[in-house]
Amino acid sequence: MFKSNGQTTKVPTGISIVDTLLDGGMPNGDSFLIRAHPLADPLSMVIEFLHNQLKNGGVGVFLVNNKSPASVLEESAILKMGLRDFKRNGQLFFIDAYSALFGLRSNEAYFVEDPNNPVSVSKVVAQALSECSKKGKVFFVYDSLNTSIDEFGNAILAEANTWKRIAIAFNAILCFIYTEWNYPKDISEAVANLFSSIVDLITLERIVATQVVTVSKNEGTPVSKRMVPIKNAVTGGIKGYVPKILVTGPFHAGKTTLVHTLSTRAVSVQRMGTTVALDFGHVNHRGFTLDLFGTVGQPRFDPILERLGGEALGAILVVDSTKPEEFPRAKEMMHKAGVHGLPYVLAANKQDLPDALSVEEVKKKMNISDEVAIVGTVGTDKVSVVKVLDLLLDKILST
Numbered sequence: 001m002f003k004s005n006g007q008t009t010k011v012p013t014g015i016s017i018v019d020t021l022l023d024g025g026m027p028n029g030d031s032f033l034i035r036a037h038p039l040a041d042p043l044s045m046v047i048e049f050l051h052n053q054l055k056n057g058g059v060g061v062f063l064v065n066n067k068s069p070a071s072v073l074e075e076s077a078i079l080k081m082g083l084r085d086f087k088r089n090g091q092l093f094f095i096d097a098y099s100a101l102f103g104l105r106s107n108e109a110y111f112v113e114d115p116n117n118p119v120s121v122s123k124v125v126a127q128a129l130s131e132c133s134k135k136g137k138v139f140f141v142y143d144s145l146n147t148s149i150d151e152f153g154n155a156i157l158a159e160a161n162t163w164k165r166i167a168i169a170f171n172a173i174l175c176f177i178y179t180e181w182n183y184p185k186d187i188s189e190a191v192a193n194l195f196s197s198i199v200d201l202i203t204l205e206r207i208v209a210t211q212v213v214t215v216s217k218n219e220g221t222p223v224s225k226r227m228v229p230i231k232n233a234v235t236g237g238i239k240g241y242v243p244k245i246l247v248t249g250p251f252h253a254g255k256t257t258l259v260h261t262l263s264t265r266a267v268s269v270q271r272m273g274t275t276v277a278l279d280f281g282h283v284n285h286r287g288f289t290l291d292l293f294g295t296v297g298q299p300r301f302d303p304i305l306e307r308l309g310g311e312a313l314g315a316i317l318v319v320d321s322t323k324p325e326e327f328p329r330a331k332e333m334m335h336k337a338g339v340h341g342l343p344y345v346l347a348a349n350k351q352d353l354p355d356a357l358s359v360e361e362v363k364k365k366m367n368i369s370d371e372v373a374i375v376g377t378v379g380t381d382k383v384s385v386v387k388v389l390d391l392l393l394d395k396i397l398s399t
């Protein structure tokens with residue numbers, strides 16, 4: 001279950017895109033921060049982390065200070081990652097630092113009687129970690145650090161440091177939820193300095209807000225930002241989501257074939273063996289959900305091409321390696337679709353034909369820079385076309 005990256009042991013979150021960004025998973029015996037944009041939803045991601053740890057026999061401790069434990073349980077049920085049974089069978093414990101704010105008692109395992117005093121919060125955290133770590137490996141959620149900052153100001157950060165030391169002592173993993181509400185710079189910086197690993201949950205405002213996950217610090221090392229758009233599929237948890245990859249290229253190059261080979265489900269609007277509207281394919285790959293849009297090759301349909309390219313995050317350019325006379329048309333199509341500035345990979349297709357140019361020859365004839373990845377493909381050969389997709393994903397994630 002645990003993976004070592006050569007320095008510290010890592011514990012997988014179970015969300016493959018996050019584990020990839022974190023080089024294996026969460027830091028064992030350490031704390032990390034989920035830093036969310038105000039429009040992003042950190043709770044569902046953390047529920048998925050917690051649910052995965054509990055499924056593997058771990059013990060959960062969940063501190064709430066801005067919502068009731070019941071609302072966390074309800075949210076988990078909506079996400080189809082129910083936590084209620086784990087609570088019932090003694091694997092999940094809440095620290096209720098919420099009810100007392102309203103003068104209410106709590107039936108939870110741990111109760112903070114005076115949530116307005118950071119030291120009293122600390123005492124209960126220490127007690128919970130010490131008792132629960134005897135039952136198994138503890139995954140601790142603090143929801144939320146920003147509520148504590150709003151109540152106590154900077155003082156809470158000193159307490160957070162104490163909890164980090166406790167985490168090391170009990171070999172627990174502490175996950176702090178923090179929504180970045182335009183705090184003064186000194187507070188934001190103090191928070192960032194407190195953690196050696198930070199997962200950012202950002203929203204990109206396009207037509208609709210898109211949630212993006214990235215890691216800005218991993219075990220003390222700043223990471224150049226790789227942003228992964230994500231979608232919370234209710235039955236499958238969080239998946240990387242690339243809403244549009246354009247597959248373009250000249251007439252008969254093999255676009256439709258490639259989309260169908262890659263996709264778990266695909267539809268094409270064809271007439272007499274040629275595409276007359278578009279191909280649409282859906283792919284699940286490396287923890288991602290990707291939507292492929294294949295274009296029409298014939299020039300008379302170029303007006304559609306101009307509209308299809310919008311909103312794409314990357315492109316696959318398919319050429320028939322036996323038809324170098326069409327290479328200029330291939331480049332023109334990238335421009336017409338408005339995707340020439342996007343990350344793209346060139347598929348030098350029909351490599352099985354005897355008169356196919358080699359990958360090197362295609363590259364030379366097309367006069368493309370060394371930065372562009374080019375893969376020799378056979379439209380029906382899954383291994384070769386998956387390689388195209390892999391390289392494109394790498395490119396999209398590194399930009």
Ligand SMILES: Nc1nc2c(ncn2[C@@H]2O[C@H](COP(=O)(O)OP(=O)(O)OP(=O)(O)O)[C@@H](O)[C@H]2O)c(=O)[nH]1
Pocket residue numbers: 249250251252253254255256257258273274275276295296297298349350351352353377378379380
């Ligand atoms: N030999 C060989 N034939 C291929 C390969 N890929 C596709 N084809 C064939 O080439 C023809 C055109 O393939 P399509 O996938 O329809 O090409 P397209 O780019 O979608 O074509 P349009 O939509 O008409 O522009 C079909 O007969 C395919 O079976 C390949 O790698 N090798």
Ligand SMILES: [Mg+2]
Pocket residue numbers: 255256257274275279294295296297
């Ligand atoms: Mg086609």
